[in-house]
Amino acid sequence: MKYEVVIGMEIHAQLLTKSKLFCGCSTEFGAEPNSQCCPICLGFPGSLPVMNRKAVDHIITTALALNCTVARESIFARKNYFYPDLPKAYQISQDDQPLGERGYLDIMDGSRRIKIRRIHLEEDAGKLVHIEGEPFSLVDYNRGGASLMEIVTEPDIRSAEEAAAYITELRSILRYIGVCDGNMEEGSLRCEPNISLRLHGAKEFGVKAELKNINSIRAVQRGVAYEIERQSQILDEGGTVIQETRRWDEASGTTISMRSKEEAHDYRYFSEADLVRVVVDDAWLNRMAAALPELPQARRERFIAAYGLPAYDAGVLTESKEIGDFFDKVAAISHDYKVVSNWIMGELMRLLNETGQSLEQSHMTPEVLAEIIALVDKGTINLKSAKEVFEESFHTGKTPSKIVADRGMAQISDEAALSGIIEGVIAANSKVAEDFRAGKEAALGFLVGQVMKETRGQANPAMVNKLLREKL
């Protein structure tokens, strides 16, 4: 392509706090409209905001995870704009001296570094509801005043794939450090890429369009790809791109121009006199740094180095913290790490997907999986039975040994018991036995099959093979 793609990404993440940013109203999702509001979050005259410490903790943690410099002294500002989702007609946010600045996030297996410009804390707006054909809009302020984090990158992203990779990695980190649930469908993680094109080697940036209404990782990739295509067509035809906000429309797979909220953004930031500065001293910073868990990238590298796992496995196993933690716990008991990985990527993830449960909600534990692997190792059950045991344990929490006993699944590994059955099979198939003795190796497979049939699949296949050869 003759154009260079230039993308900057702005994301808003709802922070996992029980109460709002400046008042004690609950942040629980799905409550009755306007049931979680008070004089502070409704902006009544005379009310005063008091900041939630947990929200500041979350921003510091994120800033550390994204390699940012944490501001030792941070201040808050009023961002003024008139819109019904904002009861005070200003949003308490940060302009100068945000809590985090100048960090980076590595993506695509460390081959690309995306610089983070800033991370700041602000309050969320209420929710507007539009009803088709009505002359009014409805406002629910339950979300208004909830704590929100904004993370802005430098314009370092160069393709739709990189945009998707950035959001994937960032979401994974936010979940690992427990600051945001990362749910894009429900809007707890919202991303707004701004996209522009310029000729390779050009010094000036092109005119950018900002994308909104992106509610999945796939939509990030598709929306950005569409926008790149749209803009290059305009430029190819000698036209000019207009600076505007465009809405991603999932159904048509296109972006649609949105009429702007206000003619031009003129937020008239000024300092929020109702809040005093936040000073982060060494003790606070060190406490947050010490509580930082192992991050996805470090864990991927460790899974490859310490367990000898393929890069693909390491990627899948570390995408969520709970799966990664689970792997570590099973691996502490079962040392055939690739086998552990196969079980988790296969059966466990399949069942989690099918049931829509989280690992915590299911009955699967590291001990159960380790026991199943050991039962297969010892030859007590074959792989097919093991999968059935796994599924039952997953649903009921019954221990594998109990399931094996209750369902009579144990393989017949007892030589005496198998000898009798095998002699019977040879006697009943004397023609096939003759063929084998005459050198027809394939005949053995048939005899093994007959023994398995006699034992309803519970004979230990290795032992059947060995005994058959001996007796023939």
Add this chain to the structure above:
Amino acid sequence: MMTMKVSRKEVEHVAFLSRLALSEREAEEFTRQFNQIFKQFEKLNELDTSQVEPTSHVLQMQNVLRQDSVRSSLPIDEVLANAPDREDGYFSVPRIME
């Protein structure tokens, strides 16, 4: 005669951003007052502050924070008590087009 730093057009723009409707006379009056205020600041600007740290707040307090605990909110009827219009527990406002 005073030099005009702030034009009447700027005053009208600021009024629009705040959704204030100004009469002819008010627009005139506020333009005059804005310019007077600016003149006062120019006087302050004569002071050499190159050696003074900017003040972000008049209070020397810091870290006034609260624990993340939930307290009860207002009953919905009280939340909506001052609303000019309501609908099914929501505030109702003139339709917003997106």
